[in-house]
Amino acid sequence: MSVENVLEMRQVSKSFPGVKALKNVDFTVKKGTVHALMGENGAGKSTLMKILYGIYTPDEGEVIFKGSPYIVKSPIDAIKKGVSMIPQEISPVLNLTVASNVFLGKELTMGRGVKLINQKQMVQDTQTLFDELDIDIDPAVSMSKLSIANAQLVAIATAVSYNADLVIMDEPTSALTEKEIDKLYAIIRNLRDKKGLAVVYISHKLDEIFAICDEVTILRDGEYIGTDSIGNFTKERLISMMVGRSMKEFFHKEHADIGDVILEVKNLTLAKKFRDISFSLRKGEVLGVAGLMGAGRTELMEAIFGYRPAESGEIFLNGVQIQIKEPHDAIKNGIAFVTEDRKSTGIFPELSVKDNMVMPDIDNYLLRGLLDSKKINKDCQSQRTAIAIKTPSLEQLIKNLSGGNQQKVLISRWLLTTPEILILDEPTRGIDVGAKSEIHRLIGELAKMGKSIIMVSSEMPEILSMSDRIIVMHEGAYSGELLRDEATQEKILQLATGESL
């Protein structure tokens, strides 16, 4: 291998039950470069980096680091060998000082026997490190006093302090302002040029890639697409390499008649999450909402449903303004919400399938103040047959069902409330292909019945094949709208990364 490559990953493959996450991926990083790793959600970037950081072991392939084979079983191994990672969401210990955070897990001690923490030395060493990196933070203050941006800088300094040869940065700018980003760039360049450090830089933001990276590797659907130096790329070429997938294996929504406007959202704003969002939804329409992670799509849906109400803006239902302060108000107005995260906001794991189904609509199942188990059984049974939920019985605890069937129970839950508007947030995330196409067919049928559907999805094929119309969000703002016939993956990605068409 050539001396200038600090890392060579060759023909790396990794499978998880039901998915092949990486297929013979090559990834080579040169010493003293900032290397962008790009791809859509689910392209395999995180899996590849987790292999590098010792969280996963590859099924096949080899990794050469600094000229010798690299086998790591845990992040500790990886750090020892000279690879460190700054996760997307840093989690500092707020009650400790900055210096203690930098030295977390490798505290300097003094004395023999009972080893006391040598706070003074740690502060001094941290100061030296900060001076070297041109970071202006007092190492002796409590971590809780730092802004998110400064905490991010401390995380970077910490990663470097392990004498790393390669640092992985996963979306390092997601919490930073323009000015702070410039500071981050300066530090990265400093590390690259003076220390010969290699950086793997993961980001969805094209501007950043062009500003700071030297080389780019692109993955798509777990496969290696290509590597080139940044000078040879245009934004258009980057985007077309990231997408460009065949669409034929996906379900296509049948035609449904689209009626009048049923829901209208005007200037909805929730500070730091989304701002000034306006759109309308018609009867029988499937409205896709596209955007990258962190674009504020889920937060927008939560606001419409009253889970985390917006600070300002108006919502009209059939032309009449409605007030939605809590989910109960939304349900009363015929709005249903299948949330993004089944586990944390969806299922009641310890309750039965039928108890899970009737929860939001329980008022309809009362007979003289008591639950009417006959009616509950009847309605749940008909849902079970209608959308083919595979469960031994309605008494089965929902946690024992597969992900796809859990999702079907949750959709049934909301269909029982007989909504006019269904908000589906990532309706097929993490479920198998079979259940996925069944859910797609169901969405089509619901639209045909005249229900109006808002579907948030990060999967391009899903958005493109199911939506009558697509709105795209970028960093909390509305960035454009595409009709079914004009929408392409390239156009969506362009809008989602903040470019205009």
Added chain:
Amino acid sequence: MSKYGIVVIFVALCIIMSIVSPAFRTMRNVTNVVRQVSIIGIVSMGVTFAIITGGIDLSSGSMIALISVVVASLSQNAVNPSQPLSFVIPIAFGIGVALVLGLLLGSVNGSLHAYGKIPPFIATLGMMTAARGAAALFTGGRPVGNLKDTFTYIGTGRIIGIPIPIWIYIIMGIIAHILLSRTKFGRHVFAIGGNEQAARICGINVEKTLVKVYAFAGLLTAVSAILLTARTSAGNPTYGVSYELDAIASTVIGGTSLSGGVGSIPFCVVGALIIGVLNNSMDLLSVNAYWQQIVKGVIIVVAVLIDARKQRRN
């Protein structure tokens, strides 16, 4: 099997004791055990509701003390004509005040937790300390005796040969069971304990439901306080010490998970009966009182260990 394991243990315990000790299987002893269990048993049903929501109630013991002195002072015989007031107060008034007081104190617990966002452990710990102090303050630290016979009858009387406290335990058990398993409120209790965020998404008013849960627990505590006061013919600010712990123990032995979302009233009753039968058995076998405490402690820990293992398997 694992779900009914506790019932099997209970039945086995009863069979073994019936063989070992002739005194155990007498009707007299059985009613005695159940009557003793009823006081804690009623409290533990309210605690079960709180624990299913993922909370806890530590205040029941002290609330028993406070409510007992209040109800006792409203149920005294007139000592002389200068005390005409207590003579005219019907016992129903004292009982009514006691129940309302239980509801109120419970609502305070619930509001501190739900709206004040204080962990229920701390909210009810505060109530535990304050209610004990209030009870002592109310009577100057003395017990309140000389209660009307009509009042003490609640604790000592029998209907068809069965002591009234047992009847009340049964009635409260049925009410609590229906409330938990067959009403909207009960489903909401499980929903909040199982997944609070999902409960909110389903349009459940989590705060209001939590206040109701702790108010209900307070109400049941008041019922227990009335029974204890009537049974002993006195109210006393020292009553109920560590009852909350016995109630929690009954609940946990009955399989209610401390992490919330799981539990049932019938099993809570079995849990309380196990503790009662165990106490009684050890008395009959003249086990040293200190050993009794150790045995009880071990059983509580083992019950939770089993629960924790079950959780891990999932």
